[in-house]
Amino acid sequence: MKTTYLFPRWAKYPGAVLAIPGFILGYLVVYKNYSIPGFELRLRSKSTLFLSAIENFTNELALTLVVVGLMLIAFSRTKKEDELTAKIRLNSLYWAILVNYILFAGMVAVAFIGNITKSHFLNKVIEIITDNLQYLAYNFFVPLLIFIGRFYYLLYRNKNEFDVKPVHYLPYKPYRFLGKWASITIIAIAAAAWIFGWDESVLDLLWLLPVSLLLCIYTSEKNEDEYLNAIRLDAMQVAVYVNYSILLLSNWFVYGPDFLVIQLVNLVTIPLIFIAWFYYRVYQVSRQAEVKSI
Amino acid sequence: MVLLQGVPGIEAGRSKKHLIMKNNIRVERAIKNITQADLAEAVGVSRQTINTIESNKYVPSTVLALKISRVFEKPLQEIFMLEEGD
Numbered sequence: 001m002k003t004t005y006l007f008p009r010w011a012k013y014p015g016a017v018l019a020i021p022g023f024i025l026g027y028l029v030v031y032k033n034y035s036i037p038g039f040e041l042r043l044r045s046k047s048t049l050f051l052s053a054i055e056n057f058t059n060e061l062a063l064t065l066v067v068v069g070l071m072l073i074a075f076s077r078t079k080k081e082d083e084l085t086a087k088i089r090l091n092s093l094y095w096a097i098l099v100n101y102i103l104f105a106g107m108v109a110v111a112f113i114g115n116i117t118k119s120h121f122l123n124k125v126i127e128i129i130t131d132n133l134q135y136l137a138y139n140f141f142v143p144l145l146i147f148i149g150r151f152y153y154l155l156y157r158n159k160n161e162f163d164v165k166p167v168h169y170l171p172y173k174p175y176r177f178l179g180k181w182a183s184i185t186i187i188a189i190a191a192a193a194w195i196f197g198w199d200e201s202v203l204d205l206l207w208l209l210p211v212s213l214l215l216c217i218y219t220s221e222k223n224e225d226e227y228l229n230a231i232r233l234d235a236m237q238v239a240v241y242v243n244y245s246i247l248l249l250s251n252w253f254v255y256g257p258d259f260l261v262i263q264l265v266n267l268v269t270i271p272l273i274f275i276a277w278f279y280y281r282v283y284q285v286s287r288q289a290e291v292k293s294i
Numbered sequence: 295m296v297l298l299q300g301v302p303g304i305e306a307g308r309s310k311k312h313l314i315m316k317n318n319i320r321v322e323r324a325i326k327n328i329t330q331a332d333l334a335e336a337v338g339v340s341r342q343t344i345n346t347i348e349s350n351k352y353v354p355s356t357v358l359a360l361k362i363s364r365v366f367e368k369p370l371q372e373i374f375m376l377e378e379g380d
Contacts, residue, residue: 078340079340080334080339080340080341080343082340083337083339083341083343083354083355083358084339084340084343084346084352084354085340085343087352155342158342160341160342160345161342161345161346161349161351162343162346162352164341164346164351166354262334274368
């Protein structure tokens with residue numbers, strides 16, 4: 001197992017050169033409402049409520065710098081790329097996505113409890129995190145940051161050997177059943193609410209979808225073996241690559257409220273792409289196995 | 295399935311005991327008088343990878359195991375072996 005599609009070793013330096021100004025610019029945009037004067041285009045003839053006629057590209061630039069920079073750092077070769085570094089790389093990726101979603105789940109839980117108990121303190125906390133929907137912006141790069149931290153930690157914690165930490169999965173029973181049916185139920189209810197125009201608050205259920213999908217991808221298969229494990233880790237890499245490509249493209253071509261939708265969808269794209277790719281590969285392999293065994 | 299019953303190899307493979315892979319790369323290196331770095335260079339991995347394999351924390355791929363056994367000019371099973379683990 002060797003990781004394919006990696007950037008050359010030196011790519012982490014231009015990566016840092018892009019990411020650091022990107023973070024500074026991003027900070028200025030989000031917290032100080034800064035925009036580079038003149039860095040704009042007249043896209044529409046008339047301003048509407050949500051879309052101004054002139055689009056300033058400062059936030060797009062900041063996000064692109066951060067994501068491209070972090071991708072270069074995260075996916076550049078190590079000094080000697082071999083099967084073990086590939087394994088560590090993919091394990092860190094799986095780990096990073098897990099930690100990111102646990103953070104997200106924690107936030108949903110705090111919001112939920114705050115809502116029920118009407119606790120002033122908890123609502124304040126949520127307000128600070130979700131102000132200007134900053135959390136959604138974090139979701140763009142936090143997984144990458146966690147990955148970089150974890151990967152280099154495992155590589156360099158010990159000078160003489162790599163730290164190989166196994167990925168732990170929840171047992172197939174009963175978590176897979178729970179995750180699967182929770183996801184299906186949430187999607188069904190949300191779809192019904194949307195079609196029949198039920199109360200808007202029902203759609204809040206969708207905030208639980210990332211959590212239930214996560215439950216699906218972190219349960220082992222009935223017969224989890226090393227080969228399924230390899231497919232699983234590959235699928236995670238594909239999901240992250242595809243996810244960030246979509247994100248970068250939509251960042252430049254989709255504006256205003258539509259981009260907000262993309263950000264929301266982004267919360268579930270990684271698990272969804274993962275599930276699609278993983279089961280497609282498993283299906284392919286089992287079909288090949290059938291043909292061969294005849 | 296009935297066909298496979300009583301076949302010695304198959305029966306052994308079905309053993310319920312927890313088996314882990316051990317190796318004696320460290321001993322073989324001492325015999326051949328080469329360092330971890332030399333071995334790493336010869337099989338095209340990093341020195342840390344060799345060290346991690348030697349301390350039984352990482353099970354190498356079959357390809358890598360075969361490459362290592364080729365360096366020591368010995369059959370695979372004299373370098374890597376299955377042992378009952380904890």
